[in-house]
Amino acid sequence: MTSHELRERFETALMPTYGTPPIALSHGEGRRVWDADGRGYLDLLAGIAVSTLGHGHPALVRAVSEQAATLAHTSNLYVHEPGVRLAERLTSLVRAGATGPTGDIRVFFANSGSEANEAALKLVKRAAGPGRTTIVSTDDGFHGRTSGALALTGKPAIRDPFGPFGLDVRFVAHGDTAALRDAVDDTCAAVFVEPVQGEAGIRPAAPGYLAEVREICDNTGAAFVLDEIQSGVGRTGHWFAHQAEGILPDVLTLAKGLGGGLPLGACLGLGPYASAFAKGDHGSTFGGNPVSCAASLAVLDTIEVEGLLDAAAELGDLLAGEIAAVGHPLVTEVRGAGLWRGVQLSSPAAAAVQSSAAEHGFLVNAVAPDVVRLAPPLTITREEVREFTGALPRILDRAAGEERPA
Ligand SMILES: *Cc1c(COP(=O)(O)O)cnc(C)c1O
Numbered sequence: 001m002t003s004h005e006l007r008e009r010f011e012t013a014l015m016p017t018y019g020t021p022p023i024a025l026s027h028g029e030g031r032r033v034w035d036a037d038g039r040g041y042l043d044l045l046a047g048i049a050v051s052t053l054g055h056g057h058p059a060l061v062r063a064v065s066e067q068a069a070t071l072a073h074t075s076n077l078y079v080h081e082p083g084v085r086l087a088e089r090l091t092s093l094v095r096a097g098a099t100g101p102t103g104d105i106r107v108f109f110a111n112s113g114s115e116a117n118e119a120a121l122k123l124v125k126r127a128a129g130p131g132r133t134t135i136v137s138t139d140d141g142f143h144g145r146t147s148g149a150l151a152l153t154g155k156p157a158i159r160d161p162f163g164p165f166g167l168d169v170r171f172v173a174h175g176d177t178a179a180l181r182d183a184v185d186d187t188c189a190a191v192f193v194e195p196v197q198g199e200a201g202i203r204p205a206a207p208g209y210l211a212e213v214r215e216i217c218d219n220t221g222a223a224f225v226l227d228e229i230q231s232g233v234g235r236t237g238h239w240f241a242h243q244a245e246g247i248l249p250d251v252l253t254l255a256k257g258l259g260g261g262l263p264l265g266a267c268l269g270l271g272p273y274a275s276a277f278a279k280g281d282h283g284s285t286f287g288g289n290p291v292s293c294a295a296s297l298a299v300l301d302t303i304e305v306e307g308l309l310d311a312a313a314e315l316g317d318l319l320a321g322e323i324a325a326v327g328h329p330l331v332t333e334v335r336g337a338g339l340w341r342g343v344q345l346s347s348p349a350a351a352a353v354q355s356s357a358a359e360h361g362f363l364v365n366a367v368a369p370d371v372v373r374l375a376p377p378l379t380i381t382r383e384e385v386r387e388f389t390g391a392l393p394r395i396l397d398r399a400a401g402e403e404r405p406a
Contacts (some may be wrong), residue, residue, distance in 0.1 A: 003036040023358060028055025031380050033363065041363045042384055044376045048365070049198075049230050049340065052257040052299050052308075054377035059298045060260050067294035075285055082293035083109060089300055090266060094252065097243035104274035108267045109288025113229035113255035114144025116265035117192070119282055120251045121148045121167075123269055124223040127276035128189035135167060136183045136191045136222070138174040142199035143192060143227055152192050155199075175205030177212040184216050190223040190251075191216070195241040198230035201371035202335050202342025210245040217250070223273060225251040229265070230340075233257035234303050234378050237313030237338035244337070262295035264288070308378040312338040315385055319374065322389035328396045339380065343372040352399035359398070360391050 006024040024036040031054045033043050046052065053060050067082060074080050087107040095102050108123075110116045121135070137143070139154040150158070151165035170188075172179040174197050184191060193213055197203040210226070217224040226249035231241040235257055238244050242252075250273045255265035265287070269276060303309060316338040323334050323343060330353075333344035345353065350366030357364045357372075367373035376384075 001036060006036055022355065023363075030054045030056070031377050031384050039361070041358065041361050042387060043363045044357075044374050044380075044388060045363050045365045046257075046375055046377045047261065049235055049256045049375040050259075050261055052233060052260045052378050053302055054379045055261075057260070057298075057302065057379065059302045060295055063294040063298035064262065064291055067291045070290075072291050073286075073289055076283055076287070080290045080293075082290045082297060083288045086288075086293040086296050086300075089297065090254075090268060093239045093300070094248075094268060094270070097239055098248050099246050100248075102248060103271040105268055105270050106274040108269075108277070108282065109293070110255075110265035110267065110284055111263045111286050111289075111292075112144070112265045113227075113253070114146040114149040114265075115284065115287065116229060116253040116255050116267045117143045117149040117152065117225075117227060118146055119265075119267035120190075120192070120225050120253050121152070122282055123251060123267065123273060123276055124190035124225060126278075126281060127223060127273055129221075132187060132189040132222070133168055134170060134188045136170045136172060136180065136188055138193055138197070139171050140200040140203070141174060141192070141194055141197055141227075143194075144229075174200075174203065175209050177209065177216070180213065180216055184220045184222050186220060188220060188222040190225050192225045192227060194227045194229075195231050195245070196236075196336065196340070198340075198373075199367060201344070201368040202340060202373060204335060204337070207245070210242055210247045214247045214249075223250040225249060225253065227253050229253055229255040230375075233299065234309050234312055235338055235340045235375065236336075237309055237316060239303075239309065241337070258299070259292045259295050260299035262292040264292040264296055303378065306379065312378050315339060315380055315382065316341065318382065319376075319385050319389070322385065323392060326389065326392050326396070328393060328400075330396045330400050339374070339376055339378055341374045342367065343374065345370045345372065349399050349402075352402045353395065356395045356398040356402065360395050362388055362391065362395070 003024040011020050026036045091105040108119045137152040141154040143149040143152040151167040154171050170183045172183045232254045252268040258264050320334040332346050335342040348369035354366040365373040
């Protein structure tokens with residue numbers, strides 16, 4: 001079936017919430033994917049920071065195939081080994097990166113980022129004392145599309161048509177510690193923040209911001225919920241972005257890269273939040289499915305065995321450095337850390353850059369009108385980085401040309 005045919009059928013069979021994506025993908029290998037017409041692309045997006053090991057990595061294929069053949073599903077009525085091992089593994093990664101004692105850490109598994117945040121929302125409500133009903137979140141932040149997660153999302157255009165949500169949320173600017181100090185008081189159950197705002201265009205706060213959030217939460221008794229759904233699992237060159245800041249949240253949410261392409265979300269509670277849920281408080285039929293957990297264990301093992309944290313740091317710097325070295329007038333800044341970068345443009349040409357990149361055989365994402373997001377598989381090589389940056393002058397020239405008024 002051709003791309004054209006697939007796109008036409010998509011248009012009538014699927015709800016129009018994504019528009020009709022321009023490319024129909026058919027298969028992938030390593031960092032390359034091919035469309036339904038046989039055109040190859042170097043994947044610099046990894047399905048929005050999800051395909052941590054790229055496509056068809058033997059360790060992931062083996063883990064998923066073996067687990068699917070052994071036991072694909074149990075429901076939450078039964079214990080299974082991949083889930084127990086993964087929970088232990090995640091808690092030990094958080095512990096290993098902590099500068100001090102962490103206390104108890106426990107995991108709730110979900111299927112997606114939104115659901116990990118829904119779990120976090122219920123968890124902090126459960127843990128909060130009476131009268132603590134307000135949640136503080138950030139302008140332009142993104143926490144998901146389900147109603148609770150959407151209520152916390154600081155993008156009125158995607159949020160407001162679906163409210164009211166029955167949740168009292170105060171929004172403050174990300175990185176503005178004075179505004180946060182004003183907003184958080186003893187009526188607040190929690191503060192939800194991303195270490196770097198991903199969907200807003202890979203926008204980091206000033207260094208020290210997370211430490212200030214930690215302090216404000218400590219002083220007021222609000223829970224610090226850190227949404228590392230996009231930043232976690234090696235993306236920034238650390239297991240989790242907060243480990244570079246020397247702080248620990250009370251609740252940590254993960255998803256995207258965690259399953260390496262299999263649907264998996266996790267909500268980790270630390271200290272008193274580890275055991276704030278009582279029996280019956282929350283649940284999911286599919287959450288922590290054995291196949292997704294086996295996939296995630298393969299992702300974590302491979303990150304370790306192949307040294308992908310160091311690689312992400314090193315190749316991310318190479319990528320950012322080479323983009324800056326192109327010196328194209330359309331590019332004003334390259335932000336972010338590791339293999340998670342926002343390329344700031346001087347004009348709203350991100351869509352033009354995305355389509356020009358695709359024409360040249362590269363997948364990138366126009367995350368904002370004037371920002372291009374790069375989040376390649378952590379397995380990307382030096383040669384592949386240079387393949388992209390070598391083509392970048394032509395990609396940007398073409399995009400700038402398209403953008404110029406006729
Ligand atoms: C993607 C994302 C979510 C939502 O995850 P879904 O799996 O799409 O529900 C939540 N928070 C952040 C920071 C994200 O990047």
